[in-house]
Amino acid sequence: MLNQISIAFKKAKNEKRPALLTYTVAGDNSKKQSLEILKSISKYADILEVGVPHNTPVADGGQIQTSSYRAIKNGIKMNDIFKIIKDFKRSKNSKPIILMGYYNMIYQYGENKFVRECKKSGVNGLIVVDLPWPENKVFSKKCKKNSIIFIQLLSPTTSSKRLKSITKDSHDMIYYISMLSTTGGKLKVSPKEILKNYNKIKYISPKKNCVIGFGITEKTISNFKNTDGIVVGSQICKEITRSLNNRQNPVINVSKMVGKLRKKLS
Amino acid sequence: MKLKKGIPVIDQGDKLGFWGGKFGGNFVPETLKKPIEDLEILFNKLKNDKNFIKERDKYFKNWIGSPTRFIKLHNLTKHVGGAQIWSKVVSDANGGAHKIYNATVHCLLAKRSGKKVIIGDTGAGYAGKMLSMAAKKFGLKCKIFMGAKDIKRQQPNVKAMKKNGADVIPVYSGSQTLVDAVSECMRYWVANCDTTAMCVGSTVGPAIFVRICGWSTSQISRELKLQLLNEFGSIPKKLKLYNCVGGGSSSFGFWNEFMDYNKKQVEFIGVEAGGPAKSKKHAAPLTYGSKIGILHGAAQYVNQNDDGQIEETESISAGLDYPGISPLHCFLKDTKRARYTAASDEDALKAYQIVTKYENLRPSLEPSHAFSVAIKEAKKFSKDTIVIINSCGDAYKDRGILEKKLGKKYVKSN
DSSP, X not given: OOOHHHHHHHHHHHTTSOEEEEEEETTSSOHHHHHXXXXXXXXXXXXXXXXXXXXXXXXOOXXXXXXXXXXXXXXXOHHHHHHHHHHXXXXXXXXXXXXXEOHHXXXXXXXXXHHHHHHHHTOOEEEETTOOTTTTHHHHHHHHHTTOEEOEEEOTTOOHHXXXXXXXXXXXXXXXXXXXXXXXXXXXXXXXXXXXXXXXXXXXXXXXXXXXXSSOOTTTGGGGTTSSEEEEOHHHHHHHHHHHXXXXXXHHHHXXXXXXXXXXXX | OOOOSSSOGGGOSOTTSEETTTEEOOOOOHHHHHHHHHHHHHHHHHTTOHHHXXXXXXXXXXIIOSSOEEEXXXXXXXXXXXXXXXXXXXXXXXXXXXXXXXXHHHHHHHHHTTOOEEEEEESSSHHHHHHHHHHHHHTOEEEEEEEHHHXXXXXXXXXXXXXXXXXXXXEXXXXXXXXXXXXXXXXXXXXXTTTEEXXXXXXXXXXXXXXXXXXXXXXXXXXHHHHHHHHHSSOOSSEEEEEEOSSSHHHHHHHGGGTTSOTTTEEEEEEEEEEOTTOSOOBOTXXXXXXXXXXXXXEEEOOBOTTOOBOOOOOSOGGGOOSSOOHHHHHHHHTTSEEEEEEEHHHHHHHHHHHHHHSXXXXXXXXXXXXXXXXXXXXXXXXXXXXXXXXXXXXGGGHHHHHHXXXXXXXXXX
16 A cells, blocks of 8 residues: 555646645644644645654754744643644544654654554654664664655765665655755755756656755745655744734644645646 | 773774764764764874874974873862872863863864864853864864853853854853753754864764764873873872763863773762752763763763653753763763762862862862862772872853852952
8 A cells, every 4th residue: 555645746746746745843832733733734735744843953943943942842742742643634634744853752752662653643754854874774664664654864965875875775755955954044055956966866766756845935936846845844833933923823824825835836 | 881992982883883882873964974974084094194193292282281280189188188189180271171172183173174164062161262262273263152041151261262253153042051052053064064164062972073072182191191100100009080071071081091991990980060959950961860862963861851852951060061971971881981970069169169278279160070079089098099180170261150159259369
């Protein structure tokens, strides 16, 4: 049976557009609210990345840090995150879910227990920011055994030799980090340059779905229409912060934003 | 888990950078894999390169002022009664602390790799001050990341950094102390690793940084070994080396050359920061049995909650105020080569008062933690026991805190 993530890519491909992936932090700004956000944006997004907030994130910029600290302050725990996903998966228009976070959260939960719980609650994929290849070999195998896609990351600094090894060990989806940056940085390289690297990955590994993330916003997203998928994260987190500061409903505002992003890809 | 003899501890990690199969490693974003690998290749080559060692030793001697003094604390010995108390006055080093060794080596490496900018983290401000000094010396641009709370409490060092031309970047996230400064510094490196070199201020971080720092501070024990031979003709039969442990750079450097001695002959005692006596918070993961977790790219014992969120620490000494601990010390603890204990804020202040009362020496709050335990234990030791405390920092930077805690008069008169 195909993983739901692979199905989502197929669907988007049939519509001749990239899949839209969103990133929001679990528990931002509350457990209930983050579930509502997931429900409402899944009308437009194809795959939903759910961030596991961590308080020493070494790869996240200001926007996602703000969201993460807010969620932790509001008391979010690992088990709450699984509950949010379970509840979301019971809803009508549920979409595939990717959990994204830092390894210590998995390590403390216990790798095996974590993967089991992911499977039980309906998680379809995992991104572990600070568990690179080859350190992730054992863990990614555990994921595969449980039909969870372990998503390998590639960056502009990844050498060609490494790229080949990593793609060889990767599952159906790969994540290309657009530039040297933490999440939410301003796009400092040209889309052309990014697409050149993207095409290099696709040349080496044509069958795997490759998404591009980091620095993608409403303004830049239309440059990447000919790719497998595009991730928008920090801009959404920023919108939640803005809504809260203006005492507006983040669910409505974020949903509007994701709707717009989706339109830009059509 | 076993410590090997005849191989430097920094080189005892496995292929993936784990000591004892479980401490250290490289838990880093993909983007940093390449710059880390580049640094590994460069360091592995240069650490065996005679010309590079010569260059390093030249700067250590002529610029840092090696060797730092090794002195007997006669009055303190008499006052305590028991073991002979000595000190290795590492605060003699240019800049006033051991952090200068690591900073110098990182700048030499940065120059070799053609980088024009070097960035670093700092807690007490020493690592930052030294990096700013070394960067200036070697013509590199310098940015220092420092928690906003630490900027407030370590002003003399902040001023020194700015005077040396460094940008001091305040970090407002989390607890606004060292842990957040290291995170922010690593984030900056993720975004700028093509043009910028990173110096991690202690024996923490991804494995290569642990190794470079340990290699650099080992200068302390190289000097001490010679000084001991000069003083006693041989390594004393009962030698006890006390050192404060925050990240663990000064203690590792203080012990490294004595690693292969039987611990009955040369014992290592690491003193962590226990925090205020009345507080549950501390910065002593080894003493209080914290669980293994991942912090700043390395597996280590670290203060954290059940979920894996890193916990806030509390200590009067900014230099020890770190929730984790070097993988090297985790390794030394589990192989039982070193013994670890903690001293509270109050203990450290008391020790500072005693030392400054009897000796012409002003240890900063960090080594004051080590003095506290050494003084307590020295009482019980025989007269032929040699106790040495690494006085790895000078109290000048702590003036504000000492004045507040002990009163103006006390600080002035010392």
